[in-house]
Amino acid sequence: MTSKAAIYPPLPLPNEMTQFFWDGCQARKLMILRCKGCGRYIHYPRPVCNGCLSTDLAPAEVSGEATLYGYTVAMQAFHPYFADKLPYTLALVELVEQAGLRLTTNIVDVPEAELTTGMPVRLVWREVAPDLVLPMFTKAAS
Amino acid sequence: MSDNNRVAAVGVGYSTTGRRTGLTSRQLAVQAAMAAMTDAGMTPQDIDGATMLWAVAGAAPPGLDVVDSMDIAYMLGIGPLNFWNSGAGPAYIGPAVQAVAAIKAGLCHTVLSMRVIRQRLTTAEMLAQDTDANPEYADDDRQFVMPFGSVAPLQAIAAMPAQRHMDLYGTTEEHFGRHVVAQREWASHNPDALFRTPLTLDDYFASRYISKPVRLLDCDYPVDSASAIIYTTEERARNFAKKPIFVESTAFSSVKYATFENLDDIYENSPVHCAKTLWSRTDLKPKDVDCVQLYDGFTIIVFQWLEALGFCGRGEVGPFVAEGHTAMGGSLPLNTDGGACNVGRRHGANFCIESIRQLRGGESGVRQVPDAKVALWANAVGPFSGAMLMTSE
Known part of the structure; x- marks a missing residue:
């Protein structure tokens, strides 16, 4: 296919x-x-x-500074694109600009054992398709 | 509260339920409706209202037949209808509350209310086909979540709230497992349950992760199913075959648009508001409830409702469940039919039917909660939900 x-x-x-x-x-x-x-x-x-x-x-x-509000490490793909991306970290991050202002995103380059709710994260950009750059987040220097 | 205009449930019924039943939506609906009329000792001429919600549990294979309330009524010789509705509301609590509200408003006197669900494709089938579950594009609000891989309902409905509850309150995977094991114990005594083999905690931990911390055994089981419950006025209720079970209070809640990712609080959401409304409409208190039936699409939903309804304190649900309160012999019998994980996904209708059967008494074998007089069932979570308190007197 x-x-x-x-x-x-x-x-x-x-x-x-x-x-x-x-x-x-x-x-x-x-x-x-x-x-x-x-x-x-x-x-x-x-x-x-x-x-x-x-x-x-x-x-x-906005600044791209945020905290990790919620996350899950996906272990099963429910769309073909993600089949070879497992495990990936799907997350909700809360932007520092406003309480409750959140993005759905991925946490990248952070080992699973280091993920904790409330941790500071910062914006990184990832190109995933032609003309598609997605805002993702990684661990911020604390 | 004193109420001279009470609504009672007088008949319940299920269709054949399982995977790949080979039955159409219409056949499923007819089976359940006829079972409910038989249970009530009722004829089609006794009914003048119909509410229902039809759905596919998962992506729709092409060519699925849809059924609506006008269609089911006419097939069964019910009508003309004074009230009908075929949409709106989260899962079965939608048609249930609509039925009760229509009767109380005097728009009709007796309502057949139903939930019909057709089989989903398997995950393997979905990945192999161009279906709605396999989109190339994400429109509307979905454009903000699907490109990041939020593509399965359980990720935002269950996995992220569960992980957050663990991080905030120290809830553990063992707590989730204790619930799953306790619920299966109830199911092991239910001849209608699809899964009846008792489980151990080891079995739970051997179950694979879908999206951490959610495991396969935390998920309800998609099936073909139709469920029917018939409601009528208190005055008419005494004319039928079974002991009437009364609707004490109901509540709906919607706290945002239809999102799970973007809720103001991913754990404490519509059930919190719904529970406040439900308790405000009755003199009964949580301590008066003899058994509770809470939608278990995923384990964490049960935890959300237990806290929201006030059966335990905020953040305390893990230890509450692990102490055995909700298990057979516990102080708060929960999901006494085994829940949707074990009887199959009937989207809340099984919790209404189990409440009615427990309150009638004598229909549940060893699962019978002694002298049960008050039951509470709740359905859905996140942006929308509903609940109903029922009594035997």
């Missing part, structure tokens, strides 16, 4: 609300939608700030 699914991970299909995020990744800048009214970051992107109900929103670059 020569399906794309075996060669690449599921590829993001940007829409009007999310194009900025993937354009940012291509430029290796982590951009998150932010409310210009109250300063709240909004991820996943939505057309309104659910804090102050402002619709005046714009992407803003």
Whole structure:
């Protein structure tokens, strides 16, 4: 089978609300939608700030500093691309900019025994397909 | 609470249940509905409402037949319907609460409520085929999770919350295993269970990891199944064959959009809100509950509900389970039919049916909880969930 699914991970299909995020990744800048009214970051992107109900929103670059909120070491592939990537670490990281502001990502170059909830992590970029650079995270100097 | 407008469950039924039954959705639905009408001693003319939720447990093979509530009612000579619904709500608690609400609102008097699930493909089949489970692209919110390999529900629903609970509270894999072993013990006494061979902790630790710390034995078992429960008014309930079991309180909760990765709290989410609402609608307390039936799509979901409902303190569920409270002979009999891990995934309906059978009394053999008067069942987790408290008096 020569399906794309075996060669690449599921590829993001940007829409009007999310194009900025993937354009940012291509430029290796982590951009998150932010409310210009109250300063709240909004991820996943939505057309309104659910804090102050402002619709005046714009992407803003964030630092890439984060802590590890949750993780799992995947031992079985449920998509062909990941069959030869096992084990891989799927994670949720909380960005320092705002409590509860999290990305789903992978932790790379950290041995499993060193993974702990709450550990500081930092952004690294990984190209996984032509024109697809993903924000991943690794251990930060503490 | 005093209520002159109570709703009662009067009939329960299952279809043939298992892998590759060869039965269509319509056949499964008809079997379960007829079993429930027979159980209640009821005819189709007694029913004027139908709620159901149909689903494929996993990726859909092409050509699967779908069934909805209007279709099942008409096939069985039920109707015209005064109320029906074929969607919305998490798993079986959806059609259950809709049935109760419609009766209480006076929109109809007697509702057949169902959950029908068709067989998923095996993982090997999914990997080998171009199916919805094998996408080349990720759209909508999925674009933020699937490229990173969050592609199986259990990773975000179960594995990450379980790992976080371990790191925050010292919960151990042995705690998870104690639950799995205790639940299998219940199943070993249930002739309807698909898995009845008792397990040891060693068996649990020999079970392979799917996504750490979740092992195969932490996962429920996808099957073809249909389940049916019939609800009616308290006034009518006395006319049927079985002892009516009353709905004491119900609650729904939705705390965010349909995400598991992006919840505000990956462990303490909708069940916490749902439990508060449920208890606010009754004078009963956790100590009054004789048995509890909590959805076990994955072990950690049971742990989430036990804490959310207040049966143990925050972060204390691991030791609570390991001490044997939820096992046969324990203070809080849990998943007394063996749970979805052992009776097969009926998406919550088995927990409603088991609650009703325990409260009727005499239908559960050695699994019978002595003098059971109050049962609680709960369904789903994460962004959405629901629960129901039932009583025998």
